[in-house]
Amino acid sequence: MTADGSRDSTGFEEFARVNQRRLYRTAYLLCGDAESARDLTQTTLAKLFQYWHRASRADDPAAYARTVLTRTYLAERRRRLRDFLAHSHVDAPPSVVGPELTVTLLTALSELPPRARAMVVLRYWEDLGVQTVAELLRCSESTVKSQCSRSLAALRARLGDRHLYTTHS
Amino acid sequence: MDIFPEGAPQESGARLVREAMAEAAEGAPPLPDLVPVALAEGRRRRTRARAAIGGTAAGVVVLGVLGATLPSWGTGTGTGGGAAQVGASAVPSMGHGTPSPTLTTPATGFPPPPSFTEPPRKPVHVEPTTGESSMADLPAAERARQEEFQQKAAVVLDELLPAAFGTVRPVDLAVSRYQGGSGGRVFPVVFSVRPTGDEPGSPTQEPCWYGPEKTYRCEKAALPGGITARTVTAVGSSKGGKSIVGVSVRFTFKDSTVVLSADGDDSAVVSAPVTVDQLLHVARDQRFLRLVRYAEAFPMEPGRESVHGG
Known part of the structure; x- marks a missing residue:
C-alpha cells in the first residue's frame, strides 16, 4: 500500500490481491450468487483504485473497501428497482x-x-x-x-x- | 427504552446464522484474480471523471466568454433570455438551423421541437457500473442527438410534472434517465422509448401482474389514439415503517414500448411526489407524445431486453 497516498498502482495491487477473496465472500452473502458477487467485488476494487490516493490514507483500508462494497451493493439494488419500475420484466433470480x-x-x-x-x-x-x-x-x-x-x-x-x-x- | 436488546436469547440464533454464513462463504465458487480487470476498469473511471470535470470547466469558460462578448444577444426576455439563446445554440438543433447528421435522412414524421425558452439543464453525472455503458461511450453525433433530445424532454417533463417534483434534469448515463429534485431530495425519472424487438407479443398487452395489494397495484388506462396504457404503483422499499412508493405508465406506440416512471428518494425516505393520474396526465399531453413520436421514428435505445432480478 502506498503510505503517501500516491496513485502508484503497485500498492493497490498488493492490497487488492490480499483482500479480494474476503470481499468476494461478503459479496457472495450479499448477492447470493457467484456471478453477481464477482461483479460487485470487481466494481468495488475498481472504485477503490479510482480513489486509491484517498483509500490508501484511510486508517483501515480494508474497512474502507467494505464500506464501498456495501454501498455499491445497495446502490445496485436501488438501480434494479428503478429498472423494475421502468420495464417490469424481471427474470427469476439465479437458483442457489x-x-x-x-x-x-x-x-x-x-x-x-x-x-x-x-x-x-x-x-x-x-x-x-x-x-x-x-x-x-x-x-x-x-x-x-x-x-x-x-x-x-x-x-x-x-x-x-x-x-x-x-x-x- | 431499547425494545430490541441484543441479549442472551438471541445469542443462539446469532451463532447459528454465523455458522451458516461461514459455511456458505467458504463454499462460494472459486474466484479468478480480479485485480487486472479492476485496474483497467479503475483507469477508465479515472479518465471519465477527469473528462467530466474538464467538460464542465470548458462549458463554464465557453458560457462565460459568450456572456461577455454577447451581452445583448437574444430577445432580452428577462434574465433568462440571453442564456436561453446561448443554450439553444449550444445544443444542436433538432428541427431548425443545422440539423444533426442522424436526423436529416427522413424528414417525414419529424416532430417539431417543443418550445425552448430555458437554458440547457446541466446533466446529472452518474458513474456507470461494471458492464454498463453510458452516453459518453456513444459516437459524437449520436451522443449530441441524444443529449439534445434529453434537454427537450427534460423541459417537457418539467412543465408537466407537479411542481413538487422540482427541476427535471437529464442524467448522463442513458437517454432514458432523468432526475427531479427539490429541497435536497432526488426523484429518479425514466422516460424510455424502446423498440419492442423481435420478441413476440407486446409487453404492455400482457395482463397485469398482481402482487401483494399493499405494495403493488396495476391498472389499465386509456391514452389518446386508442392506446391502452398500464399503470403501476409499487412500494420500492420501506424504512422505519415508511414506504417509498414509485409509479409508472407503460404503453405500446407503434413498434416501441414507452415507459414513464418516477421513483421516490430512497435516502430521504420520500415517495415520488406524483400520482398515477398525474403521470397519465403527462402521458396524454401532446408535447410528451411528440417526443414519443420522434423517439419511435428515430430510435435511441436498443431493443427490448429483460432485466435480471434477484
Missing part, C-alpha cells in the same frame, strides 16, 4: 446451488430487503458492532438493532430445524 444449509441460508437471505440483508451480513459475518454498522449504513443504532433482531428471527426460523438435524445427527 450448494450444500443444503447454504441453500437454505441464501434463500432466506434473499427474502430480506437489501438493507436488512446488508445489516445481517455486516453484523454476523463481518462481526461488526452495532455502532459501526449504523455508521456504515447511515442509520441509527436502534434501526440496526431492530432490523437485525427481526432478520435474525426470520433466519433462525428457516435454519433452525436444518441446524438441529446437522448438528445432532
Whole structure:
C-alpha cells in the first residue's frame, strides 16, 4: 500500500490481491450468487483504485473497501428497482446451488430487503458492532438493532430445524 | 427504552446464522484474480471523471466568454433570455438551423421541437457500473442527438410534472434517465422509448401482474389514439415503517414500448411526489407524445431486453 497516498498502482495491487477473496465472500452473502458477487467485488476494487490516493490514507483500508462494497451493493439494488419500475420484466433470480444449509441460508437471505440483508451480513459475518454498522449504513443504532433482531428471527426460523438435524445427527 | 436488546436469547440464533454464513462463504465458487480487470476498469473511471470535470470547466469558460462578448444577444426576455439563446445554440438543433447528421435522412414524421425558452439543464453525472455503458461511450453525433433530445424532454417533463417534483434534469448515463429534485431530495425519472424487438407479443398487452395489494397495484388506462396504457404503483422499499412508493405508465406506440416512471428518494425516505393520474396526465399531453413520436421514428435505445432480478 502506498503510505503517501500516491496513485502508484503497485500498492493497490498488493492490497487488492490480499483482500479480494474476503470481499468476494461478503459479496457472495450479499448477492447470493457467484456471478453477481464477482461483479460487485470487481466494481468495488475498481472504485477503490479510482480513489486509491484517498483509500490508501484511510486508517483501515480494508474497512474502507467494505464500506464501498456495501454501498455499491445497495446502490445496485436501488438501480434494479428503478429498472423494475421502468420495464417490469424481471427474470427469476439465479437458483442457489450448494450444500443444503447454504441453500437454505441464501434463500432466506434473499427474502430480506437489501438493507436488512446488508445489516445481517455486516453484523454476523463481518462481526461488526452495532455502532459501526449504523455508521456504515447511515442509520441509527436502534434501526440496526431492530432490523437485525427481526432478520435474525426470520433466519433462525428457516435454519433452525436444518441446524438441529446437522448438528445432532 | 431499547425494545430490541441484543441479549442472551438471541445469542443462539446469532451463532447459528454465523455458522451458516461461514459455511456458505467458504463454499462460494472459486474466484479468478480480479485485480487486472479492476485496474483497467479503475483507469477508465479515472479518465471519465477527469473528462467530466474538464467538460464542465470548458462549458463554464465557453458560457462565460459568450456572456461577455454577447451581452445583448437574444430577445432580452428577462434574465433568462440571453442564456436561453446561448443554450439553444449550444445544443444542436433538432428541427431548425443545422440539423444533426442522424436526423436529416427522413424528414417525414419529424416532430417539431417543443418550445425552448430555458437554458440547457446541466446533466446529472452518474458513474456507470461494471458492464454498463453510458452516453459518453456513444459516437459524437449520436451522443449530441441524444443529449439534445434529453434537454427537450427534460423541459417537457418539467412543465408537466407537479411542481413538487422540482427541476427535471437529464442524467448522463442513458437517454432514458432523468432526475427531479427539490429541497435536497432526488426523484429518479425514466422516460424510455424502446423498440419492442423481435420478441413476440407486446409487453404492455400482457395482463397485469398482481402482487401483494399493499405494495403493488396495476391498472389499465386509456391514452389518446386508442392506446391502452398500464399503470403501476409499487412500494420500492420501506424504512422505519415508511414506504417509498414509485409509479409508472407503460404503453405500446407503434413498434416501441414507452415507459414513464418516477421513483421516490430512497435516502430521504420520500415517495415520488406524483400520482398515477398525474403521470397519465403527462402521458396524454401532446408535447410528451411528440417526443414519443420522434423517439419511435428515430430510435435511441436498443431493443427490448429483460432485466435480471434477484
